Amino acid sequence: MNKMTKGAIAGAAGVVLLLGGAGTFALWNDSASVNAGSISTGTLTLTAGTGVWKDVSTDVTGQPTIDASTFKMVPGDTLAYTNTFTVASSGNNLKANFGTSYTAGTLPTDVSATVSVTRAGTAVANPVVANNGDVFTVTVTLAFDRATTGTTSQNATVNLNAVGVTLTQDR
Amino acid sequence: MNRNRVAVSHGMRVSRVSRRLGVAAATTGAAVLLAVAVAGGTYALWNTASSATPGSITTGSTGLTINDSTNYAITGLDLTGLYPGRSVITAAPLTVKNTGTTPLSVSAGTVTFTDPSGALAPQLVVAIRQASSCAPTAFGSTPTSLSAVTLQPGTTTTVCVEVQLKSTAPASVQGLSVGFTIPLVGTQVRP
Numbered sequence: 001m002n003k004m005t006k007g008a009i010a011g012a013a014g015v016v017l018l019l020g021g022a023g024t025f026a027l028w029n030d031s032a033s034v035n036a037g038s039i040s041t042g043t044l045t046l047t048a049g050t051g052v053w054k055d056v057s058t059d060v061t062g063q064p065t066i067d068a069s070t071f072k073m074v075p076g077d078t079l080a081y082t083n084t085f086t087v088a089s090s091g092n093n094l095k096a097n098f099g100t101s102y103t104a105g106t107l108p109t110d111v112s113a114t115v116s117v118t119r120a121g122t123a124v125a126n127p128v129v130a131n132n133g134d135v136f137t138v139t140v141t142l143a144f145d146r147a148t149t150g151t152t153s154q155n156a157t158v159n160l161n162a163v164g165v166t167l168t169q170d171r
Numbered sequence: 172m173n174r175n176r177v178a179v180s181h182g183m184r185v186s187r188v189s190r191r192l193g194v195a196a197a198t199t200g201a202a203v204l205l206a207v208a209v210a211g212g213t214y215a216l217w218n219t220a221s222s223a224t225p226g227s228i229t230t231g232s233t234g235l236t237i238n239d240s241t242n243y244a245i246t247g248l249d250l251t252g253l254y255p256g257r258s259v260i261t262a263a264p265l266t267v268k269n270t271g272t273t274p275l276s277v278s279a280g281t282v283t284f285t286d287p288s289g290a291l292a293p294q295l296v297v298a299i300r301q302a303s304s305c306a307p308t309a310f311g312s313t314p315t316s317l318s319a320v321t322l323q324p325g326t327t328t329t330v331c332v333e334v335q336l337k338s339t340a341p342a343s344v345q346g347l348s349v350g351f352t353i354p355l356v357g358t359q360v361r362p
Contacts, residue, residue: 048221074359076359081223083223155232156229158228159227162225163222165222166218168216171216
């Protein structure tokens, strides 16, 4: 290969490169766009109400509301703390479960605490499928055994753990 | 060792072993992927949490005092002039108070004597009864103790302690003395 041939090849390559770079603008072109609009995401929220303590002892009429800070619990008493939780959910394919978790902790002798959940007055499983607008009532029932004798558990403080309430997307 | 030797002598076996390894590797890989997908899936979706906080409740108490004492030493009971059939009574009524937080049903307990085996103890009738002013039981009648008097928390009532020497007491108990204790028992009552 002589020098002339090498030069010719290099020159041709240079021309091709120039053509390749400039060619796009020289020809017709047009553009259009696909406008997909906008999509919103859904919501999943849980709103807690205000908790209320009531004296629900079987021998007390009317289940009066009590002040937990001044109430003195005695054997035979059954007290109930209730709070409501409202579900707000939106999403075409949204499915969510409502659940509670509770550990009673250390309570005075003969005092017991249980948690129950109702929806529209009916007891539900834990967890349960929640729909938009559902109002769940979480109740902590505190009972002091009527059979308590002597001076057992007098002047004691019953510290109740919080009930964990969760709303979890299932899909 | 035996397998290795076979693999070396037969070319086909070698390739079969390597293929089997390949399948095993793929299975393990799939298992790892599945584990990650399952564990990650639970947390990847929306969840919201709240809590119901009941706080705390305090338990009540029971308490009963006589003249502001849980162990009151009776004063003003003149026992010097006892004779068969006669009663003596505390000069002023004693105040019994429910210092607890729950209603109590108050009854007199069983009287105990310092010398229960002595001659005098069986000849005495000790009573604690509800009265606003203390007057001894009429000669010939036996004093009776209070029973099931309901006291609301913080309220008081008055009682008198009365001692009678039984009308059948023998002459041998003359000049003797004995100490006694009479308890008041308060039991919680439901409203």
